[in-house]
Amino acid sequence: MALIVQKYGGTSVADPERIRAVADHVAYTAGRGDEVAVVVSAMGKSTDNLIKLANDVSSTHPGRELDMLLTTGERVTMSLLCMALADRGIDAMSFTGSQVGIITDTAHGKAKIIEVKGDRLREALAAGRVCVVAGFQGVSVDKEITTLGRGGSDTTAVALAAALGADACEIYTDVTGVFTADPRIVPEARKLARVSFDEMLEMAGAGSKVLALRSVEFARNHGVPLHVRSSFTWEPGTWVLFNDEEEPSMEDPIISGVVTDLNDAKVTVLGVPDRPGISAALFEPLADANVNVDMIVQNTSTEGITDISFTVPLADLGVAEGIVETVAGSIGASGVSHDREIAKLSLVGAGMKTSPGIAAKMFRVLADEGVNIEMISTSTIRISVVIAGADLERAARILHSAFDLDSGQSYSAPLPERQ
Ligand code: ADP
Ligand code: ASP
Ligand code: MG
Numbered sequence: 001m002a003l004i005v006q007k008y009g010g011t012s013v014a015d016p017e018r019i020r021a022v023a024d025h026v027a028y029t030a031g032r033g034d035e036v037a038v039v040v041s042a043m044g045k046s047t048d049n050l051i052k053l054a055n056d057v058s059s060t061h062p063g064r065e066l067d068m069l070l071t072t073g074e075r076v077t078m079s080l081l082c083m084a085l086a087d088r089g090i091d092a093m094s095f096t097g098s099q100v101g102i103i104t105d106t107a108h109g110k111a112k113i114i115e116v117k118g119d120r121l122r123e124a125l126a127a128g129r130v131c132v133v134a135g136f137q138g139v140s141v142d143k144e145i146t147t148l149g150r151g152g153s154d155t156t157a158v159a160l161a162a163a164l165g166a167d168a169c170e171i172y173t174d175v176t177g178v179f180t181a182d183p184r185i186v187p188e189a190r191k192l193a194r195v196s197f198d199e200m201l202e203m204a205g206a207g208s209k210v211l212a213l214r215s216v217e218f219a220r221n222h223g224v225p226l227h228v229r230s231s232f233t234w235e236p237g238t239w240v241l242f243n244d245e246e247e248p249s250m251e252d253p254i255i256s257g258v259v260t261d262l263n264d265a266k267v268t269v270l271g272v273p274d275r276p277g278i279s280a281a282l283f284e285p286l287a288d289a290n291v292n293v294d295m296i297v298q299n300t301s302t303e304g305i306t307d308i309s310f311t312v313p314l315a316d317l318g319v320a321e322g323i324v325e326t327v328a329g330s331i332g333a334s335g336v337s338h339d340r341e342i343a344k345l346s347l348v349g350a351g352m353k354t355s356p357g358i359a360a361k362m363f364r365v366l367a368d369e370g371v372n373i374e375m376i377s378t379s380t381i382r383i384s385v386v387i388a389g390a391d392l393e394r395a396a397r398i399l400h401s402a403f404d405l406d407s408g409q410s411y412s413a414p415l416p417e418r419q
Contacts, residue, residue, distance in 0.1 A: 001033050001034060001035065002035070002167040002168065003035040003125070003164055003166045004034050004035070004037075004166060004167060004170065005038075005039065005168070006025075006170045007038075007041075007135065007171050007172060008038065008172045009172065009173045009174065010043065010045070012041075012174060012231035013040055013041065013044075014416075015044070019080050019084050022038075022231060025172075026085060026092075027088040027089075027090050035125045037121060037164060037166070038081065038130065038131065039156045039160060040077040040081055040132060040134065040153070041073075041136065042073025042074050042077060043073070043080075047073050047136075047150070050069050050073055051070070066109065067137075067147045071097070071134065071137040073136075074137060075134050078095070078132045078133065078134045079094050082094045082132050091128065092130040092131070092132055093129050094132045095120060095132070095133050096134050097133065097135075097139065097145075097156065099120060100120055100131075100133055100160070101117025101118055101119060101139075102116050102117075102138035102156065102159065102160075103116070103117065103138060104139065104141075105141065106141065107146070110147075111138060111140060111146035113148070116162070118160065118163040121133070122164070134156075136153045136156060137156070138156075148214065149212070150212075152212060154215035157215065158224050158226070162219075162222035162223075162224050169219070169226050169227070170227045171215075172230065172231035173229075174232060174415070174416045176229065177191045177230070177238035178191070178192050178195050178200070178210055178237075178240070178257075179192065180257045180258065180407075181259070181405070182259075182260055183415065184415060185396055186258065186396055188401070188405075188407050188409070190406070191237070191238060194238060194239045194240070194241055195239075195241075196242065196243040197241070198243065199348055199350055200216050201213070201216050202346075202379060202382040203257055203348050206259040206344065206346035207259055219240065223242075226239070232413065232416060253349065254351030254352060254358065255348070255349035255351065257349070258345070258346070258347060258405065259344075259345070260344075260396045261343065261344040262392065263314050264294060264314060264342060264343075265317045265342065266311050266342045266375070267311075267317070267320055268337045269307065269308045269328050270333060270334050271305050271333050272305065272328075272331065272333045273304060273305060273332055274301035274304050281331055282324065283296075285323045289320075291312055292312065293312055294310070294311045294313075295377045296310040309374075314340065317338060341388060343387055343389040344384055344386055344387075346384040347362055347382065348382045349381060352382075353380050359376075359378065359383050361402070365402040366385070366387070366395055366398075369395060369398050371388075373385045
């Protein structure tokens with residue numbers, strides 16, 4: 001008997017028919033004699049709709065109240081799924097994040113998991129019940145309800161799998177696995193049978209939303225192998241695993257994927273005096289406000305004056321701008337501007353470590369396509385550039401081809417409408 005954690009994303013539970021299909025699959029797994037803990041997301045676009053509702057009511061969203069609101073989405077799904085399971089003769093019980101003891105820090109909207117108690121889950125599983133847990137949420141050390149950041153149900157699933165010592169953590173979504181690029185943007189993308197944690201971390205960090213970054217970090221830190229697969233075709237998907245070898249082998253592709261991200265904005269502080277302490281003065285308050293600064297570029301200074309540009313998630317732009325305006329005033333900068341129409345395009349591949357010239361080739365391919373590069377950042381296995389958002393799809397497809405990633409056919413499984 002195995003203990004399986006299964007997570008179903010928003011599109012997978014978007015309507016009554018989909019919830020019944022998921023119930024069939026959970027019933028099938030339980031019928032095999034396995035213990036099953038299910039993590040569910042909010043139905044379809046529910047979370048977006050709740051955020052829209054909050055915007056329609058008010059321009060002030062205290063973190064505590066927004067989290068109270070957003071956690072309801074997942075609660076709707078968990079109870080409906082338990083009802084569908086009851087129809088199938090399955091003894092199932094739903095739990096909120098708080099009820100299963102997912103303890104987080106106090107950062108509303110992007111809380112980090114500190115501990116998973118899981119006692120109620122263990123009891124229910126031991127009593128032969130299927131457990132259905134609301135994803136994306138926990139309870140803080142101050143006893144307030146928190147959310148784990150967008151896409152956070154992946155993190156709930158991995159955290160529960162680690163706490164329960166599950167044999168498998170299956171992430172069911174609306175594509176058949178992890179691909180060499182988002183198949184909605186690059187139809188010629190190829191499914192990867194397996195991908196290493198290191199590469200998946202870079203992909204998630206670069207903005208591929210197929211897995212939330214925190215979930216990959218958690219899985220790697222706790223040794224939870226992940227199986228990303230489709231709840232529409234149920235075919236085997238992609239395994240995210242540790243690399244067997246220390247060094248990549250000759251057969252490994254140099255590049256594993258192209259990652260596209262439209263969720264960042266660029267902030268530029270103009271006319272900054274070039275003297276020690278300026279960057280600290282700018283970035284410390286952003287860090288204190290939990291704003292995730294990604295790429296940073298400082299121009300060469302002319303006559304002791306420079307410009308500093310950096311990217312932040314679009315969702316943090318309002319907070320970041322407020323802070324930056326204040327700091328700019330106090331350090332004597334001449335102004336602040338922002339650009340929402342940017343995109344980040346990344347190449348990820350463990351083979352980069354041992355293959356020189358990848359960045360040069362990437363820049364040449366983009367130059368030949370007339371795509372202007374605004375910012376560049378690298379890690380040992382990733383190269384990212386910021387370009388104009390309007391160029392993103394074209395640039396991603398051309399890079400995918402140039403690095404021989406094309407599958408030779410368009411994505412063949414059904415691509416459900418994004419909810
Ligand atoms: P869920 O609601 O199931 O959590 P998400 O929308 O968060 O689903 O993630 C699945 C989506 O991730 C896919 O529909 C796909 O468009 C996108 N995606 C981005 N990059 C990739 C990739 N490399 N491989 C597969 N899917 C990707
Ligand atoms: N419902 C949340 C979101 O839309 C969490 C998730 O789906 O993982 O971000
Ligand atoms: Mg997701």
